[in-house]
Amino acid sequence: MTLTLAVPSKGRLEEMTRDWFAQRGLTITRPGGARSYLGAIEGIPDITVRFYPASEIARELIRGNIDLGVTGRDLIHETSEAGPASVEFARNLGFGGADVVVAVPDAWIDVTHMHDLADVASDFRSRHGRWLRIATKYITITRQHFAQAGIAEYRIVESLGATEAAPASGVADIVVDITSTGSTLAANGLRVLEDGVMLQSEANLIVSKTADWSKERRAVLDTMLVRLHD
Ligand SMILES: Nc1ncnc2c1ncn2[C@@H]1O[C@H](COP(=O)(O)OP(=O)(O)OP(=O)(O)O)[C@@H](O)[C@H]1O
Ligand SMILES: O=P(O)(O)OC[C@H]1O[C@H](OP(=O)(O)OP(=O)(O)O)[C@H](O)[C@@H]1O
Known part of the structure; x- marks a missing residue:
């Protein structure tokens, strides 16, 4: 035994x-x-x-x-x-220790909170002709958190590595990823939303x-x- x-x-x-x-x-x-x-x-x-x-x-x-x-x-x-x-x-x-976070490109200056992202998501299709794309390997956590935030209009792009590079390379618009020092997000021109920490791990x-x-x-x-x- x-x-x-x-x-x-x-x-x-x-x-x-x-x-x-x-x-x-x-x-x-x-x-x-x-x-x-x-x-x-x-x-x-x-x-x-x-x-x-x-x-x-x-x-x-x-x-x-x-x-x-x-x-x-x-x-x-x-x-x-x-x-x-x-x-x-x-x-x-x-x-x-690291946080699972929602991060957007630095250039999205008006998007600081999840409710701003909700507005972006609902306008995205009419403005750009496609859904907002989120690169992540945290699919379950993203779905739960976005549902809680009332955001349904998005598409997940599954990413198994170098997730932070996805927005710059045009594969996705924003990311959900793990961060500890924040240096990888910063190096890729991404910023965590002020209420964008989904989970502290x-x-x-x-x-x-x-x-x-x-x-x-x-x-x-x-x-x-x-x-x-x-
Ligand atoms: N930058 C980081 N700082 C601290 N902890 C981290 C960091 N990145 C990941 N982790 C944590 O390390 C743990 C294991 O990550 P790791 O990437 O080794 O997982 P894995 O699934 O075994 O790896 P792989 O995807 O390479 O098979 C996760 O729980 C994660 O939260
Ligand atoms: O916020 P930071 O301190 O930049 O850490 C975040 C990075 O760490 C992890 O990658 P990886 O397992 O490759 O870790 P490493 O970059 O620390 O080697 C994770 O996928 C992020 O890319």
């Missing part, structure tokens, strides 16, 4: 996750090296570590295929509308609510969470 803990296999969260566990006396090992997807925590045989991309960790936590994992809050919200309700955010890890230790939680498994989890208190 072992629990599965998924940790990011690469990217910005990988090393910081290991450090965070190490600071609490838990050493994550990866005996097969960087290309191996299986690991352990020294001294805790009840837990198996799996190394996955951060976005897969979000998906598998929601499905209940892994018991707990480290990933960004944004990826839980993006993976499905039911995502946040399917998991428990157990520990905020204090790194991987941070890396979290997250427990699946849909996994199998027998009494014994819950006890292993609780012992682990006690060791990981701040």
